[in-house]
Amino acid sequence: MKTILVLSILFSVIALPVLGELTEADLNEIRLIVNEEITKAQIDEKIQASEDRTQKHVTQQIESLKTPVAWLIGILVALIALIGVPLVALTIMIGWRSIKDNSQEKINQELREEIEALKQQQIVRP
Numbered sequence: 001m002k003t004i005l006v007l008s009i010l011f012s013v014i015a016l017p018v019l020g021e022l023t024e025a026d027l028n029e030i031r032l033i034v035n036e037e038i039t040k041a042q043i044d045e046k047i048q049a050s051e052d053r054t055q056k057h058v059t060q061q062i063e064s065l066k067t068p069v070a071w072l073i074g075i076l077v078a079l080i081a082l083i084g085v086p087l088v089a090l091t092i093m094i095g096w097r098s099i100k101d102n103s104q105e106k107i108n109q110e111l112r113e114e115i116e117a118l119k120q121q122q123i124v125r126p
Contacts, residue, residue, distance in 0.1 A: 022030075
């Protein structure tokens with residue numbers, strides 16, 4: 001208990017200067033020092049330099065991405081061509097064949113009717 005009391009008093013004595021307030025004169029001196037060290041022109045120069053570095057970095061990053069993106073687009077177009085061209089060819093061939101099959105079916109139907117008619121004639125006239 002004595003130790004805690006002694007330490008509390010010691011820390012209070014050490015922390016006592018922290019409780020002191022700044023006077024208006026102290027604040028004015030601080031303002032003068034800050035104004036002398038950092039002027040608006042210096043701030044503008046620092047901001048401009050930072051913007052220039054950022055712009056240069058962004059431009060460099062975009063330039064570094066152009067080549068891989070171009071390759072990716074080329075590969076995608078090639079894949080579409082490799083898959084799409086045979087599909088289009090197959091679709092055209094199937095369509096052409098279905099038209100041909102329809103005409104063949106029509107001819108077959110006519111021939112069947114003609115054969116039936118001939119069979120009927122042969123049955124009637126043996």
